[in-house]
Amino acid sequence: MILTKDLSISYGDKTINFPDLDVSTGNHLLILGRSGSGKTSLLNLLGGLVTPSSGYVTINQENIALLSNNKLDKFRGLHIGFVFQTPHFIKSLDVNDNLMLSQFLVGKRDQNHMDTLLEKVGLLNRKKEQLYKLSEGEKQRISIVRALINKPKIILADEPTSALDDHSCNIVIDLLKELSKENNAVLIIVTHDKRLKEKFEQFIDLDAA
Amino acid sequence: MLLKLAWKNIIKRPLSSGLSVVLLASSLMIILLAFLTMQQLEKKFNQNANKIDLVVGAKGSRLQLVLCNVFHVDNPTGNIKLSDVKFLSNHPFVKTYVPISLGDNYKSHRIVGTNQDFFKKLYKARLIQGKFFKKPYEVVLGYNAAIEMGLKQGDSFYSSHGIDASIHEHQDAKYYVVGLLDYSGEVIDNLILTSLESVWQVHSTDHQKGSFDLKYEKKHDHHHHNETIVNKDKEITALLINYNSPRAKFSLPGIINSKKQLMAAEPAIEIQQLLDLIQPGLKAVSILAWFIFGLAFFSMLMTMINSMKDRKYEIAMMRASGASPKLILISILTEGLLISFVGSVFGIVLGHTLMEIMGIYLTNHYHYQFSGFIFNSFELWLMLATLTTGFISAFFPAISAYNMDISKTLKKKT
Numbered sequence: 302m303i304l305t306k307d308l309s310i311s312y313g314d315k316t317i318n319f320p321d322l323d324v325s326t327g328n329h330l331l332i333l334g335r336s337g338s339g340k341t342s343l344l345n346l347l348g349g350l351v352t353p354s355s356g357y358v359t360i361n362q363e364n365i366a367l368l369s370n371n372k373l374d375k376f377r378g379l380h381i382g383f384v385f386q387t388p389h390f391i392k393s394l395d396v397n398d399n400l401m402l403s404q405f406l407v408g409k410r411d412q413n414h415m416d417t418l419l420e421k422v423g424l425l426n427r428k429k430e431q432l433y434k435l436s437e438g439e440k441q442r443i444s445i446v447r448a449l450i451n452k453p454k455i456i457l458a459d460e461p462t463s464a465l466d467d468h469s470c471n472i473v474i475d476l477l478k479e480l481s482k483e484n485n486a487v488l489i490i491v492t493h494d495k496r497l498k499e500k501f502e503q504f505i506d507l508d509a510a
Numbered sequence: 511m512l513l514k515l516a517w518k519n520i521i522k523r524p525l526s527s528g529l530s531v532v533l534l535a536s537s538l539m540i541i542l543l544a545f546l547t548m549q550q551l552e553k554k555f556n557q558n559a560n561k562i563d564l565v566v567g568a569k570g571s572r573l574q575l576v577l578c579n580v581f582h583v584d585n586p587t588g589n590i591k592l593s594d595v596k597f598l599s600n601h602p603f604v605k606t607y608v609p610i611s612l613g614d615n616y617k618s619h620r621i622v623g624t625n626q627d628f629f630k631k632l633y634k635a636r637l638i639q640g641k642f643f644k645k646p647y648e649v650v651l652g653y654n655a656a657i658e659m660g661l662k663q664g665d666s667f668y669s670s671h672g673i674d675a676s677i678h679e680h681q682d683a684k685y686y687v688v689g690l691l692d693y694s695g696e697v698i699d700n701l702i703l704t705s706l707e708s709v710w711q712v713h714s715t716d717h718q719k720g721s722f723d724l725k726y727e728k729k730h731d732h733h734h735h736n737e738t739i740v741n742k743d744k745e746i747t748a749l750l751i752n753y754n755s756p757r758a759k760f761s762l763p764g765i766i767n768s769k770k771q772l773m774a775a776e777p778a779i780e781i782q783q784l785l786d787l788i789q790p791g792l793k794a795v796s797i798l799a800w801f802i803f804g805l806a807f808f809s810m811l812m813t814m815i816n817s818m819k820d821r822k823y824e825i826a827m828m829r830a831s832g833a834s835p836k837l838i839l840i841s842i843l844t845e846g847l848l849i850s851f852v853g854s855v856f857g858i859v860l861g862h863t864l865m866e867i868m869g870i871y872l873t874n875h876y877h878y879q880f881s882g883f884i885f886n887s888f889e890l891w892l893m894l895a896t897l898t899t900g901f902i903s904a905f906f907p908a909i910s911a912y913n914m915d916i917s918k919t920l921k922k923k924t
Binding site: 370 | 511514515518519521522820821828829830831833834920
């Protein structure tokens with residue numbers, strides 16, 4: 302599903318080389334690394350948010366570096382779901398409209414799927430809520446729903462649990478795993494959060510590499 | 511969805527969006543008000559002024575002569591003897607010759623003594639009820655006058671002395687309504703029309719009875735100083751003339767003005783001069799309003815820039831969710847257009863509402879119709895200008911959002 306080869310990125314005279322990845326449909330991968338290890342850069346490379354200095358990323362056998370900007374935006378909206386450490390939403394819209402916007406951006410409309418996901422994360426009854434009324438843990442659960450709203454092939458999560466307490470952390474990680482499995486999506490998490498290590502069979506430690 | 515997003519983003523910031531809308535709306539309102547006033551004033555003035563080529567009256571202010579006898583708003587300049595203008599009645603340059611005599615009013619509607627040419631040749635007025643006056647004390651009412659006085663055919667009333675409403679009534683001058691005129695949108699709508707003889711008779715009996723209104727006397731003594739000979743040498747307030755040939759314009763006023771007792775004024779020229787006086791005032795008001803418009807633009811720009819600062823994570827998130835830079839650009843421009851649209855709609859609605867309210871006041875005061883329900887292509891231009899402003903104020907923030915580096919923005923933690 303997702304495959305990388307000889308990826309590297311340069312900031313000024315500093316170059317970070319990344320190990321090759323190959324994750325197939327429905328699998329999970331945890332990437333551990335401390336701050337500055339380049340783990341966020343790796344995630345941005347995988348999501349096509351930055352272009353690599355060398356190497357390439359293929360998703361579903363498609364080299365994303367070869368896509369035009371417009372196509373890449375569309376591709377990202379359709380096939381990649383992001384979860385960030387701080388979940389950002391459109392503050393002026395409620396939960397429902399935020400999720401609808403994500404569908405709108407790729408030209409989809411599927412209220413059932415949205416409700417099913419909201420049900421799964423236990424927040425269906427908060428659909429009409431303004432986002433500032435939700436707790437950080439709840440927001441992160443909504444952002445998981447958003448990441449999955451367009452049935453993507455890949456979920457990229459950047460420090461999804463670092464801002465959360467143990468309880469919320471468990472809920473969020475379990476939901477991420479469960480829902481990406483159900484939706485046949487690859488789940489890649491980059492984090493420095495050691496709590497997650499025991500929850501994944503596969504992990505790569507960038508510090509060790 | 512984009513429209514909804516733009517709208518929600520606007521109402522999310524009620525204070526700064528509100529300020530922009532209020533500034534926009536009030537500037538547009540003032541611009542529009544000045545424009546509508548000028549436009550309607552010009553139209554009404556010209557419409558009425560063009561009916562009459564020349565006014566002949568007693569010496570004094572030409573503008574006053576025109577305002578009094580064509581528009582029926584100012585006081586008379588004095589009276590002239592009918593015999594003095596007799597030579598004009600069969601002058602080769604004169605097509606229409608209509609004497610009028612002012613003096614009384616009823617509930618501040620002027621009673622104009624004249625002959626039937628006034629309707630038939632000058633205003634081409636049509637009756638909707640009854641007949642034209644024939645005998646003394648028969649009157650025909652203009653459309654608005656009839657409505658405002660609440661009189662209909664067959665009713666009668668006592669006139670008041672003077673051309674403005676006063677307490678003094680001629681108890682023995684009882685007028686009978688014999689006809690009502692159709693609506694014309696012109697000054698005749700506000701008048702009470704009767705024969706010259708009626709006016710002459712009222713004032714001669716008045717004199718015999720010795721009943722004088724002091725206020726009236728002081729203000730309008732010119733109506734009375736020749737009353738002893740009123741029956742021998744009849745007086746009129748003015749003579750309204752239409753030319754027979756364009757050449758009359760160059761000779762007739764000169765001939766009349768050379769006479770000691772007479773003065774001629776051309777309504778078209780006097781009104782143009784009056785408008786030239788008013789115009790700079792209204793222009794100054796407009797300039798002030800455009801200045802407020804500038805402030806509105808500045809306020810919108812600030813609102814948009816601040817709002818973009820707050821929303822850069824949202825925008826980055828939208829990009830990560832599949833929005834192209836073009837879509838972000840469009841969504842921000844939509845927001846600018848929407849807020850300026852709301853402002854312009856408010857401004858135009860307010861402008862017309864205020865014009866209508868002012869119109870009611872002006873109509874009462876001058877017996878002169880102003881309306882808030884007259885629209886103009888100028889408003890489309892105003893709206894277009896406003897939308898352009900909204901577009902420009904959204905353009906710069908939109909461009910910076912367009913060029914945003916998503917990965918860098920998302921990396922920064924809030």
